[in-house]
Amino acid sequence: xxxxxxxxxxxxxxxxxxxxxxxxxxxxxxxxxxxxxxxxxxxxxxxxxxxxxxxxxxxxxxxxxxxxxxxxxxxxxxxxxxxxxxxxxxxxxxxxxxxxxxxxxxxxxxxxxxxxxx
Amino acid sequence: xxxxxxxxxxxxxxxxxxxxxxxxxxxxxxxxxxxxxxxxxxxxxxxxxxxxxxxxxxxxxxxxxxxxxxxxxxxxxxxxxxxxxxxxxxxxxxxxxxxxxxxxxxxxxxxxxxx
Numbered sequence: 001x002x003x004x005x006x007x008x009x010x011x012x013x014x015x016x017x018x019x020x021x022x023x024x025x026x027x028x029x030x031x032x033x034x035x036x037x038x039x040x041x042x043x044x045x046x047x048x049x050x051x052x053x054x055x056x057x058x059x060x061x062x063x064x065x066x067x068x069x070x071x072x073x074x075x076x077x078x079x080x081x082x083x084x085x086x087x088x089x090x091x092x093x094x095x096x097x098x099x100x101x102x103x104x105x106x107x108x109x110x111x112x113x114x115x116x117x118x
Numbered sequence: 119x120x121x122x123x124x125x126x127x128x129x130x131x132x133x134x135x136x137x138x139x140x141x142x143x144x145x146x147x148x149x150x151x152x153x154x155x156x157x158x159x160x161x162x163x164x165x166x167x168x169x170x171x172x173x174x175x176x177x178x179x180x181x182x183x184x185x186x187x188x189x190x191x192x193x194x195x196x197x198x199x200x201x202x203x204x205x206x207x208x209x210x211x212x213x214x215x216x217x218x219x220x221x222x223x224x225x226x227x228x229x230x231x232x233x
Binding site (some may be wrong): 031033053109 | 151160166176212218220221222
């Protein structure tokens with residue numbers, strides 16, 4: 001079975017603080033993708049990053065960084081020097097083909113509401 | 119600019135009415151999805167389709183049906199709307215890859231209220 005767990009339901013920080021959003025996944029597939037999405041108050045889901053299961057190299061994009069560790073089945077997301085505009089719900093997701101099927105679908109965690117206070 | 123377009127941002131319907139939610143994508147994607155989003159429950163998959171005229175049940179298909187007559191269009195149908203179907207409905211599309219589905223591109227959502 002495929003599963004994504006985001007244990008942090010809500011996080012509040014003050015501007016300029018660093019914040020890490022946790023994501024733990026479960027899959028028996030060896031080939032899969034992991035994703036992060038941002039959903040600002042406007043409601044539209046915005047794709048942030050995709051990582052495949054064979055690439056454990058960490059990635060940095062501006063103030064955003066991602067740490068993928070297969071040993072702990074985690075794909076954590078860190079925002080450095082947070083800003084008010086980072087306030088949003090963040091979703092982690094897993095794409096796998098499901099055993100016995102060539103069909104793919106995305107499994108989402110329940111999301112983490114991040115609030116950044118000025 | 120790639121785009122997923124949902125026909126209505128806001129709808130208000132009465133219990134028992136038939137409701138159609140339309141979704142069109144212009145990226146020639148194989149996969150299309152319908153999710154509903156409710157507070158505290160995250161995104162739940164209703165149905166998805168990986169090809170024209172093909173459909174697969176997601177996690178909560180009861181009370182819904184779908185139609186995909188053309189590659190670019192995926193419709194969600196509520197045969198007889200009920201108040202517990204009041205929700206935000208999100209359509210998405212993606213390309214199939216060897217790792218499963220690629221990233222999903224989402225529409226702006228359709229907020230349905232059933233009275």
